[in-house]
Amino acid sequence: MTGAVLDGSPRTRANQEAFRRIVSAEPVLREVRPAGEVLPGMTRDLVLTSGAPLPWSEYVGGQREAIIGGALFEGLAADREEAIRKLDAGEIRVGACHDHDCVGSLAGIYTWSMPVFVVENAAGGNVGYCNFYEGNEPKRLNYGVYDDEVRDRLRYVNDVVAPVLDEAIRRTGGVPLRPIMRRALQMGDELHSRNTAGTLLFTHALTPALTAMAAGGDERVLEVLQALDGNDYFFLRLSMAAAKASADAARGVEGASVVTAMAFSCRGFSIRVSGLGDAWLRGPHATVQARLFEGHTEDEIAWMGGESPITETVGLGGFAQAAAFCLQRYQGGSPEVMVERNLEMYEITVGEHPHFLIPFLQYRGTPTGIDVARVLETGILPLMDIGIAGRDGGQIGAGVIRAPIECFVQASDRLAAG
Amino acid sequence: MTGAVLDGSPRTRANQEAFRRIVSAEPVLREVRPAGEVLPGMTRDLVLTSGAPLPWSEYVGGQREAIIGGALFEGLAADREEAIRKLDAGEIRVGACHDHDCVGSLAGIYTWSMPVFVVENAAGGNVGYCNFYEGNEPKRLNYGVYDDEVRDRLRYVNDVVAPVLDEAIRRTGGVPLRPIMRRALQMGDELHSRNTAGTLLFTHALTPALTAMAAGGDERVLEVLQALDGNDYFFLRLSMAAAKASADAARGVEGASVVTAMAFSCRGFSIRVSGLGDAWLRGPHATVQARLFEGHTEDEIAWMGGESPITETVGLGGFAQAAAFCLQRYQGGSPEVMVERNLEMYEITVGEHPHFLIPFLQYRGTPTGIDVARVLETGILPLMDIGIAGRDGGQIGAGVIRAPIECFVQASDRLAAG
Numbered sequence: 001m002t003g004a005v006l007d008g009s010p011r012t013r014a015n016q017e018a019f020r021r022i023v024s025a026e027p028v029l030r031e032v033r034p035a036g037e038v039l040p041g042m043t044r045d046l047v048l049t050s051g052a053p054l055p056w057s058e059y060v061g062g063q064r065e066a067i068i069g070g071a072l073f074e075g076l077a078a079d080r081e082e083a084i085r086k087l088d089a090g091e092i093r094v095g096a097c098h099d100h101d102c103v104g105s106l107a108g109i110y111t112w113s114m115p116v117f118v119v120e121n122a123a124g125g126n127v128g129y130c131n132f133y134e135g136n137e138p139k140r141l142n143y144g145v146y147d148d149e150v151r152d153r154l155r156y157v158n159d160v161v162a163p164v165l166d167e168a169i170r171r172t173g174g175v176p177l178r179p180i181m182r183r184a185l186q187m188g189d190e191l192h193s194r195n196t197a198g199t200l201l202f203t204h205a206l207t208p209a210l211t212a213m214a215a216g217g218d219e220r221v222l223e224v225l226q227a228l229d230g231n232d233y234f235f236l237r238l239s240m241a242a243a244k245a246s247a248d249a250a251r252g253v254e255g256a257s258v259v260t261a262m263a264f265s266c267r268g269f270s271i272r273v274s275g276l277g278d279a280w281l282r283g284p285h286a287t288v289q290a291r292l293f294e295g296h297t298e299d300e301i302a303w304m305g306g307e308s309p310i311t312e313t314v315g316l317g318g319f320a321q322a323a324a325f326c327l328q329r330y331q332g333g334s335p336e337v338m339v340e341r342n343l344e345m346y347e348i349t350v351g352e353h354p355h356f357l358i359p360f361l362q363y364r365g366t367p368t369g370i371d372v373a374r375v376l377e378t379g380i381l382p383l384m385d386i387g388i389a390g391r392d393g394g395q396i397g398a399g400v401i402r403a404p405i406e407c408f409v410q411a412s413d414r415l416a417a418g
Numbered sequence: 419m420t421g422a423v424l425d426g427s428p429r430t431r432a433n434q435e436a437f438r439r440i441v442s443a444e445p446v447l448r449e450v451r452p453a454g455e456v457l458p459g460m461t462r463d464l465v466l467t468s469g470a471p472l473p474w475s476e477y478v479g480g481q482r483e484a485i486i487g488g489a490l491f492e493g494l495a496a497d498r499e500e501a502i503r504k505l506d507a508g509e510i511r512v513g514a515c516h517d518h519d520c521v522g523s524l525a526g527i528y529t530w531s532m533p534v535f536v537v538e539n540a541a542g543g544n545v546g547y548c549n550f551y552e553g554n555e556p557k558r559l560n561y562g563v564y565d566d567e568v569r570d571r572l573r574y575v576n577d578v579v580a581p582v583l584d585e586a587i588r589r590t591g592g593v594p595l596r597p598i599m600r601r602a603l604q605m606g607d608e609l610h611s612r613n614t615a616g617t618l619l620f621t622h623a624l625t626p627a628l629t630a631m632a633a634g635g636d637e638r639v640l641e642v643l644q645a646l647d648g649n650d651y652f653f654l655r656l657s658m659a660a661a662k663a664s665a666d667a668a669r670g671v672e673g674a675s676v677v678t679a680m681a682f683s684c685r686g687f688s689i690r691v692s693g694l695g696d697a698w699l700r701g702p703h704a705t706v707q708a709r710l711f712e713g714h715t716e717d718e719i720a721w722m723g724g725e726s727p728i729t730e731t732v733g734l735g736g737f738a739q740a741a742a743f744c745l746q747r748y749q750g751g752s753p754e755v756m757v758e759r760n761l762e763m764y765e766i767t768v769g770e771h772p773h774f775l776i777p778f779l780q781y782r783g784t785p786t787g788i789d790v791a792r793v794l795e796t797g798i799l800p801l802m803d804i805g806i807a808g809r810d811g812g813q814i815g816a817g818v819i820r821a822p823i824e825c826f827v828q829a830s831d832r833l834a835a836g
Contacts, residue, residue, distance in 0.1 A: 186606055186614075186744050187614065187615055188604055188777070196604075196605065200618050200622060203625075207621075211629050211643060212632070214632050214633040215635070215637075215639075215640075221633075222626055222629055229622070325778045329781070334780060335777070335779075359743035359744045360778070362746065362752060363746075
């Protein structure tokens with residue numbers, strides 16, 4: 001593989017092009033629409049979920065429960081049994097988020113009526129989507145739980161939060177996300193497991209429009225402001241949509257060994273690579289170093305999907321830990337370890353992001369564009385910050401994971417085979 | 419002096435008490451009032467300025483110009499010549515901010531009509547005040563410039579910004595500042611030369627009230643939101659008022675060698691020490707390490723007063739640099755140097771602030787309560803982050819200064835003399 005990364009080789013040029021497309025993306029939030037209106041290929045009978053696609057029968061545990069919950073939320077079945085029967089019969093279908101230009105957080109459930117952020121890459125014309133954060137409660141649909149409370153919160157997002165934000169976004173004339181992301185990295189976020197500044201900056205960007213709406217008599221505005229307040233994770237979905245729109249710009253560069261997606265399902269971890277189009281390179285589960293909430297133990301950790309590592313794909317999250325020392329309280333580690341891990345990621349990436357800068361590293365750009373070849377050469381596996389789901393549903397902690405080597409070996413073989 | 423800091427000595431107990439009062443202060447922003455209504459001893463013919471008090475004839479350069487500008491702004495004289503004549507004749511009087519429970523930024527001009535933030539220490543009952551930030555333009559009254567533009571901006575603060583914020587603060591029921599300051603330290607501020615997060619968090623805290631005011635038809639709200647937007651320094655005045663209210667809680671603890679104020683005028687640097695009441699210990703100018711804006715040179719640096727080092731007095735600014743790596747771009751230095759300097763300050767302070775925590779130092783509390791005895795023992799001089807004024811008026815850069823040893827020698831002698 002070594003020869004492939006020499007300057008001027010076709011591989012190097014292809015990787016530089018993939019890198020250029022990722023870092024020159026200009027994600028702009030345009031509007032909020034129901035998934036059914038905007039996601040390519042979305043249909044009423046479809047429930048999208050995280051990870052490389054699997055037959056329905058392969059989904060287990062929390063991810064299976066979340067799919068069933070999504071079907072119920074959408075009214076595709078009257079009860080759990082009917083939902084399972086219809087899923088078994090193919091009357092309710094299951095799809096993979098990435099195949100519909102969106103990314104899922106944890107189980108990552110999308111159904112027809114759910115609102116999604118529409119984020120256009122103004123530099124490339126492609127669009128990335130992400131649905132809304134459910135709130136801080138540990139029990140959420142995306143952590144494999146569906147009950148009346150979860151349903152009511154999802155409905156509130158559909159009926160109140162989404163329309164108010166859509167109007168505010170339109171009145172604002174769209175919200176360029178890269179400047180917010182750039183500033184958030186100067187304010188302690190890495191935009192995967194910490195989004196405190198991003199959420200505040202985003203709310204701030206909409207405040208003039210929200211204020212004007214309130215002045216016009218819209219009584220929901222104060223309520224929505226309260227919903228955003230203290231909801232430090234809200235911006236993650238915008239970070240994910242922006243990352244999806246940026247990474248997708250690098251899809252399909254011939255010969256490029258740059259990773260364009262990393263995602264997991266209940267069955268394992270997978271990656272997509274620029275030069276291999278939309279193929280998934282599948283591997284086993286990632287390895288995890290977790291910090292669990294009080295009262296939980298490691299044997300409770302459950303894999304139920306997750307596509308938020310799209311942020312790492314574009315130089316955020318685990319690739320920007322040295323910007324977010326506050327994470328140590330949430331997911332463990334020390335500032336020294338965070339810096340060390342962050343520096344390690346420069347060994348496996350094509351370049352440094354010209355807009356996402358890390359103050360502690362003297363404004364060095366974040367390591368961006370994971371190169372399959374370098375991962376194999378160095379044995380350094382991509383690092384991701386994630387929330388940890390529990391066997392019985394709900395979030396039980398947070399931590400870092402490392403992608404499994406198998407995905408990269410496969411990708412390399414496929415690239416070599418041309 | 420060494421014996422004086424042994425555990426259990428009267429000095430140690432006194433210093434612990436002074437420290438306790440500083441760190442247990444609970445500064446709450448109550449309202450905005452004109453200086454004349456609330457500052458103790460404020461009169462219509464009085465212009466307050468930064469630093470230990472001097473006779474009018476001693477003020478030179480930008481600080482003198484700023485005092486004249488203040489008199490003109492307040493309508494105490496029709497033109498510059500009349501203002502100087504009246505100041506010479508004592509018909510317009512000059513006072514020191516600290517003697518009126520307020521603190522001045524740079525020249526630190528207060529006149530009767532200027533609005534001030536009223537910050538009560540809910541734990542001690544005492545009150546600290548600070549007036550408003552003039553805006554980002556390099557030419558400001560507090561940098562020794564007074565012209566029509568400066569006047570118009572000050573009037574806008576008086577007539578629009580202050581009344582709108584006062585109403586929003588009252589509607590909010592007051593704004594506890596310590597939680598905002600605590601959060602801002604997790605988001606890259608040290609609350610002296612960087613107040614980006616503080617400003618955003620403060621605006622955010624008032625947003626529900628401002629939105630309700632807009633809903634009620636107040637058309638100034640949007641304008642004020644715009645004035646706050648991008649005005650990253652806005653919160654400094656609240657940080658200063660909170661620091662003043664906190665430091666003043668430790669005034670007059672018998673025998674305590676803890677610094678309660680650091681301030682400078684055009685003539686030199688001075689400190690106040692808890693056990694010495696309101697006496698000023700005067701020294702020469704501080705030493706400076708500056709990073710100047712493009713096109714400026716070191717010989718232009720001018721001293722025209724400054725009391726924002728009240729923030730360092732309570733464990734912020736130069737005592738919290740390791741929380742604010744972004745400062746390197748504004749005032750020079752590297753992350754390594756910032757950490758080193760920050761750690762040095764633990765050598766000269768009584769304790770670690772229980773609320774102001776530094777993520778990079780694994781949530782160690784900021785070094786707080788500068789002990790005159792330790793400064794002399796170690797030879798380590800307190801470090802402060804400041805804006806740098808130019809000879810011809812206006813801000814020409816930023817940097818760090820070190821307090822002069824003379825102030826501490828004097829304080830030590832006075833304490834020893836009882």
